[in-house]
Amino acid sequence: MSLPLLYAKPGYLIRRAQQIAVAIFLEETADLDLTPVQYAALYAIREHPGIDATRLAGLIAFDRPTVGGVLERLEGKGWILRSGSPSDKRIKLLALTPEGAALLEQAEPGVQRAQERILGPLKRADQDKLVALLIDLVTLNNEASRAPRRGFET
Numbered sequence: 001m002s003l004p005l006l007y008a009k010p011g012y013l014i015r016r017a018q019q020i021a022v023a024i025f026l027e028e029t030a031d032l033d034l035t036p037v038q039y040a041a042l043y044a045i046r047e048h049p050g051i052d053a054t055r056l057a058g059l060i061a062f063d064r065p066t067v068g069g070v071l072e073r074l075e076g077k078g079w080i081l082r083s084g085s086p087s088d089k090r091i092k093l094l095a096l097t098p099e100g101a102a103l104l105e106q107a108e109p110g111v112q113r114a115q116e117r118i119l120g121p122l123k124r125a126d127q128d129k130l131v132a133l134l135i136d137l138v139t140l141n142n143e144a145s146r147a148p149r150r151g152f153e154t
Contacts, residue, residue: 024117028110032103033077037062039111041070042096042104045080050093052085058150066147079103 006012025036040060045051048059057067071094074080079100085091096104119127142148 021114021118025111025114028114028117029107032107032110034103034107037066037070038074039104039107041067041074042079042100045094046096046101046104049095052091052093055151056094057147061142061145061147061149063147074100 022036025039029039037060040062041056044056044059048055051059053067053071054064056071057064060067062070071080071082075082077099078097081095081097082092083095085093119130122130138149
């Protein structure tokens with residue numbers, strides 16, 4: 001088998017694309033000490049204040065233990081609050097702190113630049129086509145994931 005055959009495999013290409021996307025995200029948000037997973041969690045908490053960790057994990061398609069660690073770091077940085085649910089004290093409800101909301105607002109230009117850099121080498125029509133194909137690919141293969149996306153559909 002020759003290496004070009006490896007380099008043309010979809011799994012290999014998706015892994016490389018993810019490595020590149022993370023590297024670009026971290027470059028564009030370097031001054032914020034923010035990871036892509038933390039950004040996704042903060043974004044989802046902002047959109048669904050009062051969500052619990054299990055629903056958050058499903059919403060952003062990460063396994064529960066990973067989300068637990070992310071939430072500990074976000075709370076340690078002062079970006080989220082976890083408070084007990086009035087109906088079930090075992091459940092912690094999540095909300096952004098004012099600092100977390102400000103951080104998300106501050107992150108948006110860098111996040112947008114990262115998205116533009118990731119797709120930038122492609123023609124505009126190809127950018128749109130790639131995003132549409134990726135949406136189809138992850139949607140149609142959702143159940144094959146170790147952490148399928150669950151919850152809110154919007």
